[in-house]
Structure formats: structure tokens, C-alpha cells
């Protein structure tokens with residue numbers, strides 16, 4: 090079936106310039122290093138190629154976009170249909186523009202964007218330095234950094250956003266304004282099947298040495314308060330209004346839970362850790378057990394911040 094879908098799509102779209110691969114493993118692309126393969130993995134050559142592909146892809150075939158997969162659990166049975174992942178060559182460019190603006194491809198790493206901004210003396214994007222995702226993921230998630238102790242390292246994507254280019258599921262290339270994005274806390278209102286290809290951000294003039302010093306403090310903050318050297322997906326749950334998820338989890342006894350090879354971090358109780366041998370089912374099962382525990386002990390229902398995609402191993406086996 091997998092080979093058939095990739096072959097069918099190739100035959101159907103002879104002018105495609107990007108690469109189609111059947112049954113391609115995805116776990117190596119993810120921060121958690123778990124999950125099954127993509128039925129078809131498409132790497133577009135550029136924005137026009139992506140638009141051409143989506144325009145001709147039959148509407149019933151599901152499409153899943155992945156960025157640097159730092160906020161994602163791919164389930165063990167993999168992802169049916171088409172998974173799209175960009176190449177850094179086609180979508181990783183970063184350019185400095187007039188008036189302290191930065192234009193970045195959707196697959197540019199947030200950290201690299203922050204470093205380019207520092208070199209150019211553009212302040213305001215330091216918060217991106219510590220976020221291990223791509224610009225596409227930052228737009229989708231309205232990625233941001235908070236600190237109780239140091240406001241200079243704080244920031245959110247929506248505060249710096251000027252405009253984005255995207256391709257709709259029907260294959261139209263569109264421009265998105267801040268109003269179109271409808272940013273909310275850790276999300277945006279753009280349809281889930283619209284794919285961002287590029288964005289422009291507004292900064293302000295700041296001395297490069299000062300920016301580099303702030304970036305270093307972003308790094309210190311991360312190393313002190315968060316997990317940086319383990320397999321994780323960052324904050325597992327959004328903070329419910331008026332609460333911190335890490336505190337709810339800790340106070341409910343969530344640090345004593347373990348499912349298979351997955352447990353919550355003692356350094357940051359809202360970070361989930363995948364130990365060697367963990368499966369996506371362990372990780373998701375732990376998250377669901379935490380939700381049930383916090384609801385029982387505190388009467389608050391946590392909402393996943395991490396995106397869960399694909400199907401279970403059992404479903405993949407049984408069709």
C-alpha cells in the first residue's frame with residue numbers, strides 16, 4: 090500500500106521536483122526519537138513545488154506537516170497518508186531586511202534566527218535563542234519564553250510577527266497578516282492544514298554584544314531550570330489559566346508516576362522524559378495518566394501542548 094501510494098503520486102504528478110519516499114522512518118527526525126514511519130514522506134523543492142503538490146493531491150489523502158519535531162509525539166504505528174518535511178536548503182534561509190526586520194524560511198531553526206539577529210544588531214528575538222524548533226513550528230505554536238526572574242529573556246512569536254507566506258491544502262500561495270494569524274497562547278487560528286513557508290519579524294536596534302549577552306542568559310536560564318540533554322518535547326501541557334502545570338503535576342504526585350520507560354522530569358515537572366526503550370505509547374500513556382491524576386487531585390484538566398500525530402502500533406497492524 091505504501092509503495093503504491095508513493096508510486097501513484099509520482100505517476101500522477103510527473104512535474105514534481107521534490108522527493109517522495111515510501112515508508113520512511115520518522116523517529117530520527119524527532120526530539121523524542123520514537124514513532125513509526127510516514128506512509129509517504131514528501132520533501133518539496135520550493136514553495137511552488139509544494140503548491141503544485143497540494144493542488145494535485147487527492148483531497149481524501151491526509152497531510153501532516155512536521156518541523157523539527159520538538160513539540161511532537163509521533164505514534165508507534167506511524168503516519169498514514171503524506172508527511173511533509175522541509176529541507177534546510179529550500180526553506181532554511183535567513184535574511185536581514187531594512188528597518189530591523191528579519192525574513193526567515195519556515196525550516197530555519199529558531200536559534201539560528203536569534204543568532205543572525207544578534208549579528209545584525211536586531212533586538213527583540215532573543216527569546217527564540219532557547220527554543221529548539223523551526224520558524225514554521227514557532228508560527229503554529231506561537232512559541233515563546235517566560236521567566237519569573239528575568240523579563241529581558243521573555244518574548245512570544247506574535248509580538249515580533251509582521252507577515253507570513255503559506256500554502257493552503259488546496260495549493261494556493263497566500264500572505265498572512267497578524268490578524269489572519271489569530272495567535273493565542275501556544276497556538277494560532279490558521280487552519281491546521283495550511284503550511285507556512287516563510288515569515289518576516291520586526292525587531293529593534295540593539296547593540297550586538299548586548300544581544301549576545303542576553304542570549305547567553307537565555308541559555309543559562311534553560312540549563313538551570315529545564316532539561317536540555319535528555320529526550321523530551323519541552324512543556325507537555327499548556328498552563329491552565331491561573332496555574333502552572335509543573336506545580337499542579339508536582340503537587341499531585343505526578344513525579345512518582347512511570348509508564349514503561351517514560352516519566353516526568355524532577356528538574357521541570359511539566360517536561361516529560363523518554364528513557365532508552367520508551368515507545369510513543371509509553372509517553373502518551375504517561376501524559377494521559379498525569380491528566381487523570383491532576384484532575385482527581387486538583388480538579389483541573391490539563392490540555393496537551395505537545396501535538397500527537399499518527400496511529401497506534403495496534404491500529405497499524407490490524408489495518
Ligand SMILES: Cc1cc2nc3c(=O)[nH]c(=O)nc-3n(C[C@H](O)[C@H](O)[C@H](O)COP(=O)(O)OP(=O)(O)OC[C@H]3O[C@@H](n4cnc5c(N)ncnc54)[C@H](O)[C@@H]3O)c2cc1C
Pocket residue numbers: 120153154155156157158159160161195219220221222223224225226227228229230231232233234235283284285286316317321322323324396
Ligand atoms: C527542550 C525543549 C524546550 C522547549 N522550550 C520551549 C519554550 O520555551 N517555548 C515554547 O514555546 N516551546 C518550547 N518547546 C517546544 C517546541 O520547541 C516549540 O513548540 C517549537 O515551536 C516547535 O517547532 P518545531 O519546528 O519543532 O515544530 P514541530 O514539533 O515539528 O510541530 C509542532 C506543530 O507545528 C506544526 N508545524 C511545524 N512546521 C510547520 C509549518 N512550516 N507550517 C505549518 N505548521 C507547522 C506541526 O504540524 C505541529 O502541529 C521546547 C521543546 C523542547 C524539546
